Structures are given as structure tokens and as C-alpha cells.
Amino acid sequence: MTKLLKELKFLSALDKYPSIEGIGDDCFVSPFDEQHYQLISTDMLVEGNHFPFQEKQLDRVGLKAVTVNVSDILAKGGKPESIFVSLALPEGFTEESFDNLYLGLNEACIYFNVKIRGGDITSTKGPLVINITIVGKVNKNNLAKRSGAKVGDNVYVTGKLGGASAHQYEIGPDYHTMLPVEKIDYIVNHIRVTSMTDISDGLARSLFDITKSSNVGVVIDEAEIPLAEDAILENALNGGEDYQILFTAPTEYAGNLQKDFYYIGKITKEKATIVIKGPDKTERLLETFGYDHFNRIIKEKK
Numbered sequence: 001m002t003k004l005l006k007e008l009k010f011l012s013a014l015d016k017y018p019s020i021e022g023i024g025d026d027c028f029v030s031p032f033d034e035q036h037y038q039l040i041s042t043d044m045l046v047e048g049n050h051f052p053f054q055e056k057q058l059d060r061v062g063l064k065a066v067t068v069n070v071s072d073i074l075a076k077g078g079k080p081e082s083i084f085v086s087l088a089l090p091e092g093f094t095e096e097s098f099d100n101l102y103l104g105l106n107e108a109c110i111y112f113n114v115k116i117r118g119g120d121i122t123s124t125k126g127p128l129v130i131n132i133t134i135v136g137k138v139n140k141n142n143l144a145k146r147s148g149a150k151v152g153d154n155v156y157v158t159g160k161l162g163g164a165s166a167h168q169y170e171i172g173p174d175y176h177t178m179l180p181v182e183k184i185d186y187i188v189n190h191i192r193v194t195s196m197t198d199i200s201d202g203l204a205r206s207l208f209d210i211t212k213s214s215n216v217g218v219v220i221d222e223a224e225i226p227l228a229e230d231a232i233l234e235n236a237l238n239g240g241e242d243y244q245i246l247f248t249a250p251t252e253y254a255g256n257l258q259k260d261f262y263y264i265g266k267i268t269k270e271k272a273t274i275v276i277k278g279p280d281k282t283e284r285l286l287e288t289f290g291y292d293h294f295n296r297i298i299k300e301k302k
Contacts, residue, residue, distance in 0.1 A: 062104025162231025165239020
């Protein structure tokens with residue numbers, strides 16, 4: 001626990017270095033040239049936490065590892081360019097397993113037009129750990145932030161939610177195609193998006209991130225939340241790994257968005273407050289905010 005707290009203090013200390021976005025957003029954003037910002041993010045997948053170990057499905061794990069990182073870049077309105085892959089391989093990890101894993105990493109890189117530029121490999125008693133650092137760029141005019149949502153804005157998601165949680169985070173055959181790349185490209189280039197983030201830890205967490213960063217509140221219509229097959233509301237709110245996009249936009253764009261996007265609610269003036277309106281029009285305050293690895297660690301330490 002002491003080590004964990006030291007790491008959190010280290011992250012807080014980094015916040016004093018120049019960045020367009022602070023620690024805790026989808027990406028680190030820094031100046032690059034006259035037209036672009038540079039985007040940097042990193043995500044770690046741990047066997048048993050994010051995926052089960054099945055040798056024949058390690059290519060799917062590779063796909064997932066790249067996808068979750070690309071999601072962070074896309075959530076800022078950017079384009080991914082390069083990744084650095086670091087692996088902690090458990091004892092007994094075979095050459096076949098290694099080949100399967102890299103088959104998936106390579107397939108995802110081709111799909112997203114990303115290059116593997118380096119990384120590191122070490123051994124461990126277990127479990128398998130995959131850490132990827134991703135680098136990309138965004139046009140300065142297209143940078144999307146979690147902050148910026150305005151009172152009266154409409155709230156949208158790009159696709160159905162809760163599927164990963166409902167199916168116990170199974171590794172699907174086409175994990176990389178889950179990301180709504182074309183939809184994100186459309187809203188970045190044709191809609192005046194006021195705030196945006198990916199839905200990696202549940203809709204509730206993403207709503208909290210936007211309302212807190214924008215200093216606003218939100219009212220969500222439960223009946224409008226698009227649920228994936230077999231999913232229930234809890235899966236959508238507090239599950240995770242859907243990797244759709246949550247964004248806000250002025251009401252003037254409602255007509256442009258009504259066909260291919262899901263309207264779920266409205267931004268309000270109540271600061272950092274999330275209200276869910278039920279089918280019977282009763283309202284309840286949302287007080288749990290998605291899947292949280294840190295809180296899980298704290299609870300396990302007690």
C-alpha cells in the first residue's frame with residue numbers, strides 16, 4: 001500500500017510539467033508543431049484481471065491490447081501513429097504463445113495503421129503482463145477534451161453499451177472492430193463537440209469524468225441508454241471495456257446526429273451531479289462511478 005501511495009504522489013508531481021491536458025485525462029497532450037498537438041497514452045493488461053490465459057486466443061489478447069490504447073487517442077480526436085510494447089512473460093510461456101500474441105498485435109496495427117517502434121521484454125513468475133505506450137497526433141482545431149461541456153448540451157454515445165460486462169469480458173474474434181472509428185472521425189470533423197471521452201470503465205465513470213472536468217451536471221434518460229444484447233443497465237453503467245465514445249454537443253447538431261448516434265441526456269448546471277431519470281420519470285442520484293481498479297485494490301488491502 002505504501003508503494004502504491006508513493007506512485008500516486010509521483011503521478012501528481014508530473015502534473016507540474018507543461019501539458020495541454022493534466023494527469024488523469026485520456027492522453028497526455030503537448031505542443032508538437034504549428035498545426036498539431038502530440039498525444040501520448042499508456043495502458044496495461046494483466047492476465048486474470050483483463051483476460052484469461054488461453055494459448056489459442058492470445059492473438060485476440062494482442063488485438064485487445066492495441067485497441068484499448070488506440071481508444072485513448074481517438075477519444076482526443078487524434079490519429080494513432082506508433083506503439084511501444086513491453087511484455088512480462090511468465091515461466092513456461094512458449095514460442096507458440098509468443099507468436100500468437102504478436103499475430104494479434106500486428107493485425108491490430110495493420111487495421112489502425114500503427115507501427116510498432118520498440119519496447120521491452122522481461123520474465124516473471126506470473127501472470128502475463130502487456131503494457132503498451134501509444135503516440136499520436138491531433139490537429140489543434142480537432143482536440144477534444146473532457147472539459148468543455150456546456151449547460152443545455154445534448155449527451156450522446158456512439159454505440160450500444162454493457163456487452164463486454166454482460167459476457168464476462170470474453171475476448172471476441174474481432175475486438176479491434178468494436179471501436180467506432182468512422183463515427184469518431186465524423187463527429188471530430190463535422191460536429192462542434194464540446195467534450196468527449198471513451199467509455200472504458202463504464203458509462204457512469206465517463207459521465208463523472210466529463211461533469212467533473214466541465215464543472216457541470218447531467219440528467220440521463222434511462223430508457224435512451226442503448227443496451228447491447230443480454231446487457232442490463234448495471235452492465236452499461238458500471239461494467240466497462242465497451243470502448244464506445246461519450247460526447248456532448250450543442251442542440252443545433254441534433255438533426256445531424258439523430259440517425260447514427262444515441263442521444264441519452266442533457267447537461268445541467270448542477271456541478272458534478274449525475275441524475276438518472278427512470279421510465280416512470282422518477283429521478284435518482286447516481287453515486288457509483290464505474291469500474292475502478294484503485295478502489296478495488298484498496299478494498300482488497302483491508
